Amino acid sequence: MWSEPCKTILLVELTVPWEKGMEAAIERKRATYADLAEDCTYPIEVGCRGFVGSLTARLLRDMGCIGAGCRKAIKELAEEAEKGSFWLWLRRKHRGNQAVMKNISFILDGYRGIYDQRYIFVAVLCLLYPVMIITNCVLIYIICVERVLHKPMYFFICNLACINLYGGSAVAPFILTKILREDYQITWLSCLVQIFSIYTYGGCDITNLTVMAYDRYISICYPLQYEKILTPRKVVLGIVVSWLLPFVRSTITISITARLNICGVTIEKVYCDNFSVVKLACSDTASINMYGVVMMSLTVVLVVIIFYTYVRIILICLQLSKGGRVKFSTCIPHLVALLNFVIGSSFELFQSRFNMRHVPYTVRVVISLFVLILSPIINPVMYGVKTQKIKEVITKKVTFKVRSST
Structure with missing residues (x-):
């Protein structure tokens, strides 16, 4: 993300790992972006069960999102991650092409x-x-x-x-x-x-x-x-x-x-x-x-x-x-x-x-x-x-x- 008026660029990489793997994911991304300025890189994580990492709040604050707006954004991130995980779990038994209309399951x-x-x-x-x-x-x-x-x-x-x-x-x-x-x-x-x-x-x-x-x-x-x-x-x-x-x-x-x-x-x-x-x-x-x-x-x-x-x-x-x-x-x-x-x-x-x-x-x-x-x-x-x-x-x-x- 970048802003020409502010002359600012932010490098954001989001992963949605299992909660136990969040620290390891952060370390891997920090090693990847070690040569770049630390204050413009944001290796953020949202756990697959909806736990939002602390670096996410830092990103939102730096983008000017504070107070109730910040809390709302974190809540929506958690809900979307949880929803995606829930969808994957429900589809775990499905195989093959689902493009045929009669085989679609909502x-x-x-x-x-x-x-x-x-x-x-x-x-x-x-x-x-x-x-x-x-x-x-x-x-x-x-x-x-x-x-x-x-x-x-x-x-x-x-x-x-x-x-x-x-x-x-x-x-x-x-x-x-x-x-x-x-x-x-x-x-x-x-x-x-x-x-x-x-x-x-x-x-x-x-x-x-x-x-x-x-x-x-x-x-x-x-x-x-x-x-x-x-x-x-x-x-x-x-x-x-x-x-x-x-x-x-x-x-x-x-x-x-x-x-x-x-x-x-x-x-x-x-x-x-x-x-x-x-x-x-x-x-x-x-x-x-x-x-x-x-x-x-x-x-x-x-x-x-x-x-x-x-x-x-x-x-x-x-x-x-x-x-x-x-x-x-x-x-x-x-x-x-x-x-x-x-x-x-x-x-x-x-x-x-x-x-x-x-x-x-x-x-x-x-x-x-x-x-x-x-x-x-x-x-x-x-x-x-x-x-x-x-x-x-x-x-x-x-x-x-x-x-x-x-």
Whole structure:
């Protein structure tokens, strides 16, 4: 490195040895550059496990990097060295040419960031995943069995529970398996399948929430025409559309992504997502970026439609003297489900597009899993607690079971 204004030149040689060999590496380089001025040579070492040698700090100070900037640079050096060593260790069993796309394996580098907390994640997921399965299955069972709940609103709630089961199962078992087996790689085909599952879940979720918002709008704003407008045929159509459109959209996304030439193998997450894969591409990504913008715009339009319907609902409820609060209470679980989706998706969008290094890694992983694991638990609990008829049916069945057992 040199600076013409300062008339300064620095000779820097960086090696990343095993920590025990750092002193020997320094001596070898000092012998090599013995004939040069000592104050302009920097034989620096960063250990393969992330230990940064003292001469590195001297180099940074001489370059004008001091205080917090110096500490940040040393930390990033340590992380990059550790990441490289981690990558080499994961690839130790691989042989042959990996250029063939179907043989590519990605390294999920997110597991390195949570390695010290891996058993905490296992314990929490082992608790949350069965809870997610049980709560959603109970909700589906109650709605299917009880004829009093065979109405459009409850059919859409049942559909939401099915979507929660689908989305919650897309990631949780995968993460548990990876942590327990300490295998932090994923094949190209498995990555595409996971992207498809996550994208269809998100699409089904927001589409069904839009249909549910329409249901609440008709129920509150046009109560006398509710059954006439929302016929069984339209209910079935709404459920089919909430699954079909996301599957078509995700199929197009996967077909475009599958044609990319991939030049990297490290995904800085605990699961595959489309944007992380696109960032590793060395071919033209203009088409998939444009398609992504269009799909994101459609999602924003759906969210705007939902909020618009709720503005209308609130205005109607304010005009009603007594029944307004009761009617609006049926919308609270739906609003919670919508906020879960918007908050979780927004953070995931910001994390993918912007630098979030200032946020602790564990926090980033937890929030990125919010929509995929916590939201499918919160939704059925809210509908079970806040929806009066579902709450009454569940209470009735539990009371009957208790009395029967005694």
